[in-house]
Amino acid sequence: MSDCIFCRIINQEIPSKIVYEDDEILAFEDVNPLAPIHILLIPKKHIATMDDVTEEDSAVLGRILLKAKEIAAEKGLNENGYRIVNNCKAHGGQEVFHIHFHLLGGEKLGLFV
Numbered sequence: 001m002s003d004c005i006f007c008r009i010i011n012q013e014i015p016s017k018i019v020y021e022d023d024e025i026l027a028f029e030d031v032n033p034l035a036p037i038h039i040l041l042i043p044k045k046h047i048a049t050m051d052d053v054t055e056e057d058s059a060v061l062g063r064i065l066l067k068a069k070e071i072a073a074e075k076g077l078n079e080n081g082y083r084i085v086n087n088c089k090a091h092g093g094q095e096v097f098h099i100h101f102h103l104l105g106g107e108k109l110g111l112f113v
């Protein structure tokens with residue numbers, strides 16, 4: 001998807017601060033952090049929204065959640081906790097239509113960020 005900003009980040013056409021990468025997953029720092037730690041985790045497969053997920057995506061989504069947990073521990077967030085967020089479509093506040101999970105932490109978060 002050449003017009004997708006996160007596909008362009010995957011293809012390194014747009015620079016990002018990469019936290020983790022493998023064949024299926026990319027994790028990188030959010031350019032506009034809403035907490036001391038704000039990392040985005042995405043599948044390399046272009047899936048537009050949570051609503052577009054199918055059974056065949058369940059493994060990579062599971063891996064993303066596990067990787068979020070591991071990164072949280074690496075960043076020292078595991079003791080006090082953290083938040084994993086997916087915004088789906090307009091009412092969910094989604095702005096980038098390549099599915100992503102926000103990992104937020106490093107301070108006591110408000111109810112909504």
Ligand code: 5GP
Binds near residue numbers: 033097
């Ligand atoms: P959404 O509102 O779609 O759930 O979140 C999109 C997130 O992507 C926002 O937190 C925004 O700051 C982040 N973002 C948008 N464009 C870029 C970019 O070019 N690079 C990075 N690293 N983050 C981006």
Ligand code: ZN
Binds near residue numbers: 007008045047097
């Ligand atoms: Zn994409």
